[in-house]
Amino acid sequence: MSMSKPEDILNRIYDQALPEPADLEQALSWDKPQELERLFNFADTVRKEYCGDGIIPRGIIEFSNFCDKECSYCGLNKNNRKLGRYRMKAEEVLKSAGHLFSCGIRTVVLQSGEDPGSDVSWLAEMIKQIKSQFALSITLCVGERPFQDYRRWKDAGADRYLLKIETSDKELYRQMHPGMSFEQRIGCLDALRESGYQVGSGNIVGLPGQSRESLARDILFFKQNNFDMIGIGPFIAHQETRLAGQPKGQALLTLKVLALARIATRNAHLPATTALGSLGEDYRQEGLKCGANVLMPNFTPLPYRKLYEIYPDKKCVNEPVGACNFCMEQMAKQINRFIDYTKGDSLKFKGVTLNV
Numbered sequence: 001m002s003m004s005k006p007e008d009i010l011n012r013i014y015d016q017a018l019p020e021p022a023d024l025e026q027a028l029s030w031d032k033p034q035e036l037e038r039l040f041n042f043a044d045t046v047r048k049e050y051c052g053d054g055i056i057p058r059g060i061i062e063f064s065n066f067c068d069k070e071c072s073y074c075g076l077n078k079n080n081r082k083l084g085r086y087r088m089k090a091e092e093v094l095k096s097a098g099h100l101f102s103c104g105i106r107t108v109v110l111q112s113g114e115d116p117g118s119d120v121s122w123l124a125e126m127i128k129q130i131k132s133q134f135a136l137s138i139t140l141c142v143g144e145r146p147f148q149d150y151r152r153w154k155d156a157g158a159d160r161y162l163l164k165i166e167t168s169d170k171e172l173y174r175q176m177h178p179g180m181s182f183e184q185r186i187g188c189l190d191a192l193r194e195s196g197y198q199v200g201s202g203n204i205v206g207l208p209g210q211s212r213e214s215l216a217r218d219i220l221f222f223k224q225n226n227f228d229m230i231g232i233g234p235f236i237a238h239q240e241t242r243l244a245g246q247p248k249g250q251a252l253l254t255l256k257v258l259a260l261a262r263i264a265t266r267n268a269h270l271p272a273t274t275a276l277g278s279l280g281e282d283y284r285q286e287g288l289k290c291g292a293n294v295l296m297p298n299f300t301p302l303p304y305r306k307l308y309e310i311y312p313d314k315k316c317v318n319e320p321v322g323a324c325n326f327c328m329e330q331m332a333k334q335i336n337r338f339i340d341y342t343k344g345d346s347l348k349f350k351g352v353t354l355n356v
């Protein structure tokens with residue numbers, strides 16, 4: 001492994017069309033205060049240059065927690081029979097969209113498990129209704145679907161789609177996703193891009209069996225695919241999964257991955273994820289200081305919000321809907337930033353697309 005100075009390593013990661021995995025691995029291993037300070041300051045400088053000081057809010061509505069998949073890390077997996085399941089009515093989704101719009105937010109994220117009962121036409125109609133009533137961008141996060149469904153929803157007016165790869169390590173992916181296929185996941189990401197969506201992906205940091213090398217490959221995967229948005233969050237074990245009792249992903253490691261993703265991808269939208277706020281302490285502000293430029297407040301109505309339990313002790317499940325604005329404003333002010341109440345489209349369209 002190279003014995004370069006931290007500055008040299010960070011400059012190479014920033015400059016190279018495709019960074020060396022060894023550089024990324026070395027940066028991920030840093031734990032001395034000076035090394036970490038250099039890494040986080042470098043990422044913060046890149047964030048400022050490419051994304052500015054605005055923090056873009058995306059309001060989430062978790063409209064169904066039914067799922068027919070068995071992801072090993074997720075409390076919504078179909079084998080969790082203790083979880084009360086819900087599917088919001090169209091009027092409830094519209095009301096929640098209206099609420100977040102009235103709070104000044106201009107992107108709604110419609111999220112669900114891979115719900116076999118969620119009809120393609122129902123969601124297409126939902127998208128049309130939201131678009132006709134509110135000047136909102138719509139991000140969908142509803143998993144792997146037939147490609148014609150993606151096109152149908154795009155035609156209905158959806159703008160963006162979030163489909164995390166979770167890990168780019170094929171063997172680890174196989175272990176974490178019984179009955180699913182890595183190739184199928186990649187096929188979906190390609191189909192989404194071809195359908196004209198702004199596409200987001202992301203990973204989980206600290207999965208049991210995940211190596212530093214594997215995390216370095218995740219960052220390369222993000223760079224190679226030039227994603228518009230990348231969600232990076234720590235693993236938090238759910239008691240009703242086969243990974244129950246496994247240690248949580250570390251906040252520091254998650255922040256390092258986030259910082260390196262910022263340096264490597266430069267202008268991707270990177271949220272300070274809710275999971276980063278759910279590690280006992282709230283590390284979202286730390287995330288905003290080392291590369292993140294997005295927050296994702298939750299606008300799922302309270303009776304349902306508690307039931308969207310991907311992992312336990314999720315941040316903000318008991319906050320009244322709308323409390324997020326005050327919280328976000330405070331968080332931004334404390335670090336001399338501001339909440340950017342615009343749609344926050346992909347920055348890849350602004351002529352800073354990387355040559356990868």
Ligand code: SF4
Nearest residue numbers: 067069071074077113
């Ligand atoms: S991660 Fe998504 S697809 Fe997997 S079990 Fe959870 S909700 Fe279902």
